[in-house]
Amino acid sequence: MRSKWGVLAGILVSVVFLVLAFYNVNLGEFWTYFRSYDAWWAVGSVALFAGSVFFRAVMWRVTTRRMGATGLGTLFGGVVVGYMGNNLLPLRAGELVRTYYLARKRGFPYAGVFSTVVIERTTDVVVLGLLLAGGLAAGLGGLDPARGREALLVMAALVLAIAAGVFGLRVFGRRWKGGGGFLGRVAPHLEHFVGPLRAIGSVPTAATVLGLGILAWLANWLSMLVLLRGVAYHGSPLTVSLVLLLLVNLGVLIPSSPGALGVMQLAFFAALGSFGVPKAEALAVSFIYQASIFAFTLGVGLPYFMQAHLRLGAFSGGRRPSGA
Numbered sequence: 001m002r003s004k005w006g007v008l009a010g011i012l013v014s015v016v017f018l019v020l021a022f023y024n025v026n027l028g029e030f031w032t033y034f035r036s037y038d039a040w041w042a043v044g045s046v047a048l049f050a051g052s053v054f055f056r057a058v059m060w061r062v063t064t065r066r067m068g069a070t071g072l073g074t075l076f077g078g079v080v081v082g083y084m085g086n087n088l089l090p091l092r093a094g095e096l097v098r099t100y101y102l103a104r105k106r107g108f109p110y111a112g113v114f115s116t117v118v119i120e121r122t123t124d125v126v127v128l129g130l131l132l133a134g135g136l137a138a139g140l141g142g143l144d145p146a147r148g149r150e151a152l153l154v155m156a157a158l159v160l161a162i163a164a165g166v167f168g169l170r171v172f173g174r175r176w177k178g179g180g181g182f183l184g185r186v187a188p189h190l191e192h193f194v195g196p197l198r199a200i201g202s203v204p205t206a207a208t209v210l211g212l213g214i215l216a217w218l219a220n221w222l223s224m225l226v227l228l229r230g231v232a233y234h235g236s237p238l239t240v241s242l243v244l245l246l247l248v249n250l251g252v253l254i255p256s257s258p259g260a261l262g263v264m265q266l267a268f269f270a271a272l273g274s275f276g277v278p279k280a281e282a283l284a285v286s287f288i289y290q291a292s293i294f295a296f297t298l299g300v301g302l303p304y305f306m307q308a309h310l311r312l313g314a315f316s317g318g319r320r321p322s323g324a
Contacts, residue, residue, distance in 0.1 A: 011090065011257045013254065013257070013262065013263070014257035014260075014261045014262035014263065015262065016262070017261075017262030017263050017265065017266050018261065018262040018265060020266060021262065021265035021266050021269060021283055022265075022283065024279075025279055025280050025283060026280060029278070029280040029281075030280040030283060030284055031284075032280075033278075033280055033281040033284035033285075034284040034287065034288065037230045037231075037284065037285065037288055038230045039288075041226055041227060041228075041229045041230040042227065042230075042288050042289065042292040043292070044226040044227075044229075045223045045224070045226045045227035045289065045292065046223070046292045046293065046295075046296045048219050048220075048222045048223035048226060049219070049220065049223045049293060049296065050296065050300075051219040051222075051223075052216045052217070052219035052220045052223065053076060053079050053080055053083075053216075054076060054219075055212050055213075055215045055216035055219060056079045056120065056212075056216050057072055057075040057076040057078075057079050058072065058075075058212055059120060059123070059209055059212040059213060059216070060075045060078065060079065060102075060116060060120065061075055062205065062208055062209055062212070063116040063119050063120070063196050063199065063200075063209065064102070064108070064112075064113070064116050064196065065199075066195055066196055066198075066199055067106070067108045067109070067112050067113075067195070067196070068106060068108065070102070070106055074102070074105060074106070074304075075102070077101075077300070077301065077303075077304030078098050078101050078102045078105070078304070079098065080296075080297055080300045080301040080304065081094075081097055081098055081101045081301045081304050081305050081308075082094040082095060082097060082098030082101075082117075083293070083297040083301065084097070084297040084298055084301035084302065084305065085097030085098065086258070086259070086260075087258055087259045087293070087294050087297055087298070088258050088259075088298075089258055090257050090258055092252075095114075095117050095121070097305075098117060099113045099114045099117055101304070101305065101308050104308050105308050109192035110192075111190070111192040111193040112192040112193060112195055112196055114193065115192070115193045115194070115195070115196045115197055116196050118162070119196060119197065119200060119209065120213070122159060122162050123209055123210060123213035124213065124217075124249075125155050125158055125159055126155075126159060126210070126213070127210070127213045127214055127216075127217045128155065128217070128246070128249055128250070129152055129155045129156065129159075131217065131242065131245070131246060132148055132151060132152060132155075132246055132250075133152060135148070135242060135243070135246060136148045136149070136152075140239050140242065140243060141235065141239070141243075141274055141275070142235075142239075142240070142243040142247075142271055142274035142275060143243060143246070151250060166194070166197050217245075220245060220249075221241060221242060221245050222241075224241040224242075224244050224245045224248075225237055225238065225241040227241075227285065227289055228240060228241055228244070228285075230285070231272070231277060231281065231285055232276075232277070233272060233275040233276055233277050234275050234276040235275045235276075240271075240272070240275050243271045243274070243275075244267075244268065244271040244272065246271075247267045247268075247270050247271040248264065248267045248268065248271070250267070251263045251264065251266065251267035252264070252267075259290055259294060261290070264286050264289075264290055265283050265286045265287070267286075268282045268283065268285060268286035268289075269282040269283060269286075272285070
């Protein structure tokens with residue numbers, strides 16, 4: 001019942017945001033911009049997005065190597081499967097789909113694989129924070145300094161909370177190890193979860209993961225830059241694409257329906273409207289971008305997903321599949 005309320009809440013968020021996004025928008029203008037956009041720019045954008053996925057797959061290879069060697073193709077497919085799950089399921093359940101995919105495919109402990117996903121998402125927050133801080137320091141138009149500083153504080157608090165949680169798990173995991181009852185049963189899972197985190201304590205490994213995270217985000221930045229080649233705006237291409245990258249990825253942190261529908265539209269308008277892009281055009285480009293990413297993740301991710309014999313319904317509402 002709780003998961004159903006979560007799904008409904010996500011759908012409600014998307015509906016509210018879509019209503020706000022389309023308020024006072026001429027649908028005729030929207031369709032005109034939608035049809036006139038050169039689809040080849042979207043194809044190029046998706047190709048660079050695939051480059052970002054590649055760097056994430058390499059990062060995943062680094063963080064999972066303590067559990068065993070895994071082919072880069074399997075890891076690439078797993079990252080795409082996660083994005084596919086986010087586009088098909090609410091509340092970013094794709095992280096669970098991705099975790100279970102690799103755990104089932106390679107026989108790795110579920111807790112250990114999930115730990116590597118936490119590492120990647122924490123790296124994302126750090127890199128996003130660095131980009132946002134750099135944008136604020138440079139005084140980029142389209143970024144509200146007050147809101148930006150608030151976002152930085154939230155991201156810093158999130159990273160500190162994750163670090164504190166990991167430290168607590170390591171401390172209590174040792175105390176519970178060998179014990180009886182519920183705590184004794186939980187201890188092995190904690191040990192699996194903490195295992196990949198220990199590797200990040202190594203400076204070379206941490207630097208490698210951070211470097212790959214930066215490369216992944218740079219590929220995403222270039223993806224936005226190519227996407228906007230089909231849009232007329234005022235300002236530097238690097239600046240406008242960076243602001244779009246930041247606002248879109250800050251926006252998708254909001255729990256919503258599959259694919260961040262509604263949230264994505266408001267993020268595009270908030271970013272591009274500051275550079276003279278009409279609201280109808282910003283919304284049209286947002287849907288083109290979402291449709292392109294959806295087609296890529298479904299077309300590439302579904303074969304990997306089916307090979308692993310997973311059922312998407314098992315993840316609805318963020319539930320962990322049985323047997324994981």
